[in-house]
Amino acid sequence: MMNKPIGLLDSGVGGLTVLKAVTDRLPNESIVYIGDTKRCPYGNRSKEEIIEYTLELVQFLMDQHVKMIVVACNTATAHTLEIVKKKVDIPVIGVIEPGSEAAVRLTTSKEVGVLATVSTVDSGFYEKSILGKDESIHVKSLACPKFVDIVEKNVYETVEVKKIVEKSLESFKTENMDTVILGCTHFPLLTPFIQERLGIEVALIDSGALTSHEVEKVLKAFKIEARAVNASVIDIYTTGPEETFRTIAQNWLQTSQLNVRSISLERLELPHD
Numbered sequence: 001m002m003n004k005p006i007g008l009l010d011s012g013v014g015g016l017t018v019l020k021a022v023t024d025r026l027p028n029e030s031i032v033y034i035g036d037t038k039r040c041p042y043g044n045r046s047k048e049e050i051i052e053y054t055l056e057l058v059q060f061l062m063d064q065h066v067k068m069i070v071v072a073c074n075t076a077t078a079h080t081l082e083i084v085k086k087k088v089d090i091p092v093i094g095v096i097e098p099g100s101e102a103a104v105r106l107t108t109s110k111e112v113g114v115l116a117t118v119s120t121v122d123s124g125f126y127e128k129s130i131l132g133k134d135e136s137i138h139v140k141s142l143a144c145p146k147f148v149d150i151v152e153k154n155v156y157e158t159v160e161v162k163k164i165v166e167k168s169l170e171s172f173k174t175e176n177m178d179t180v181i182l183g184c185t186h187f188p189l190l191t192p193f194i195q196e197r198l199g200i201e202v203a204l205i206d207s208g209a210l211t212s213h214e215v216e217k218v219l220k221a222f223k224i225e226a227r228a229v230n231a232s233v234i235d236i237y238t239t240g241p242e243e244t245f246r247t248i249a250q251n252w253l254q255t256s257q258l259n260v261r262s263i264s265l266e267r268l269e270l271p272h273d
């Protein structure tokens with residue numbers, strides 16, 4: 001069990017921000033990642049579709065014999081985490097709890113912002129999670145669907161994108177907002193522009209980094225952490241074309257030790273009862 005990989009899933013490249021944090025923290029662990037690029041974005045899809053697609057990704061990871069699953073997508077976490085937990089007999093964690101816990105700890109003004117996909121914002125999952133820990137906190141959420149597309153197209157460092165980020169966040173920040181959760185795993189790639197627009201005094205929470213602590217805790221609790229170096233190459237699967245995915249992954253992870261493979265959607269299909 002200890003030598004098996006950790007499985008991560010996302011609708012596309014976003015979960016690589018979580019993958020990076022996990023490999024930085026746990027360099028001995030081997031990783032299998034799947035990004036459903038072909039059906040990305042999930043954030044504009046119905047709850048039913050998000051559940052169906054996520055369960056397919058989960059089964060794919062189970063077929064790779066993973067020892068734990070990280071739902072490295074806020075949209076999928078919001079709608080499927082409890083369902084996935086019931087489906088499999090290995091530990092499963094999402095990215096929303098770690099991010100909202102950190103926000104509650106960090107905010108002193110008690111005004112917290114959440115930037116996420118339409119579906120995550122509509123689910124109210126972040127509000128629920130934050131208010132469940134401290135009901136005096138005021139949460140303001142904003143859906144930024146354009147951001148996902150920008151990151152997937154690998155144009156997230158351009159001047160045009162800087163303008164889009166500025167425009168999208170124009171009237172988002174309230175006077176006292178001191179903490180903002182990047183509630184979509186694609187958004188950390190836009191951190192420089194988001195930080196510049198919101199101001200240096202605002203703490204940006206990247207749930208990837210926090211999730212990696214949670215991964216470590218869970219591995220220890222279940223006594224399944226890798227004891228020796230297992231990881232040499234990271235296995236990455238995408239339902240879209242390999243090239244863009246590989247470029248983004250190499251830039252973000254700063255390594256060429258990646259095995260990026262494209263798989264067809266048919267390979268993910270689950271038998272219907």
Ligand code: DGL
Pocket residue numbers: 010011012014015040041042043044072073074075076117120148183184185186
């Ligand atoms: N990266 C995903 C998230 O964290 C979703 C992006 C999308 O597919 O809309 O929500």
